[in-house]
Amino acid sequence: MRPLARRAASLLSPRAHPPLVAVELGSGAGVEARFLAEQGFDVHGYDSDPSVGPAMARLARTLPIRHTTADLAQIDVLPAADLILSCATLPFVPRTAFSTVWSTVRDALRPGGVVAVDLFGDRDDWTSTDGTFLARAEVLALLDGLEIVELSEEEREGRSFAGPKHWHTYRVLARRP
Ligand SMILES: C[S@@+](CC[C@H](N)C(=O)[O-])C[C@H]1O[C@@H](n2cnc3c(N)ncnc32)[C@H](O)[C@@H]1O
Known part of the structure; x- marks a missing residue:
């Protein structure tokens, strides 16, 4: 279980x-989705x-979890949410x-809602790959207007998984006023 999910x-x-x-966002096999559902949340999971899907479907038999297989880049709208969690995915x-x-x-974030995400920094070893790597000022800009x-x-x-790596990461928790 990711500590970020528990903290959020x-x-x-x-x-x-x-x-x-x-x-x-980026549910993987649903460890955090399961935790959130057991905490009383209705959970909408997404993963490309x-x-x-089958693991999420098994969880959905007994827990309030709905799962969508989709690339986040193709999603225009998300359900209105009190919590948006994304561990090691964005x-x-x-x-x-x-x-x-x-x-x-x-x-999608409701007033009072919390967004909790992992992000990579611009000094991470994987910056040459096709992802998003952010300077601190860019992270602060993303959070403009949030607490x-x-x-x-x-x-x-x-x-x-590929061997030694320099990790540059941000852990972000913010609330919409
Ligand atoms: C490193 S795993 C993290 C899984 C889980 N959140 C965790 O913390 O263990 C990243 C997950 O994000 C999903 N993913 C990566 N890029 C995605 C995208 N563009 N749209 C949706 N899901 C994506 C992957 O399929 C994978 O399940």
């Missing part, structure tokens, strides 16, 4: 009627990988599509 959920007080709505959206995706996220709950930036030597 802790910023909201789930209610039964109507339940709070969470959108998860069709192979995660950096893989191509730079050309990122600002549209981010506008869609901002438009920043947490903006932590980390640079470290570590590993990826």
Whole structure:
């Protein structure tokens, strides 16, 4: 379970009627979607990988989870949400599509809602790949008009599936006033 999901959920007080709505972008097999549903959220998960669909469908049999297989770059509108969570996914959206995706996220966030995302920085080793890598000032610009709950930036030597890697990441939690 990603700590970002736990922290984001802790910023909201789930209610039964109507339940709070969470959108998860890049759900993977649904670990965080499951956690959020068990916390009382209605969850809308999105992932471009069709192979995660069956796992999400299994979760949806017993939990309030709906899943859509889609490329985020192709989504024009998201459900109005109290929480928008995206762990280790938005950096893989191509730079050309990122600002549209981010506008869609901002438009879906309800007043009082929380957005919690991982982003990659512009000194990350993967900057030559087709993703989105942001300078701190660009991250701050994305958050303009939101209340920043947490903006932590980390640079470290570590590993990826491809071997040693310099990681430059941001962890962002912000609330719409
Ligand atoms: C590194 S995994 C993270 C999965 C999960 N959120 C987690 O934290 O373990 C990235 C996920 O994002 C999905 N993904 C990557 N690019 C995407 C895009 N453009 N649209 C939708 N999903 C995407 C991948 O299929 C994958 O499931």
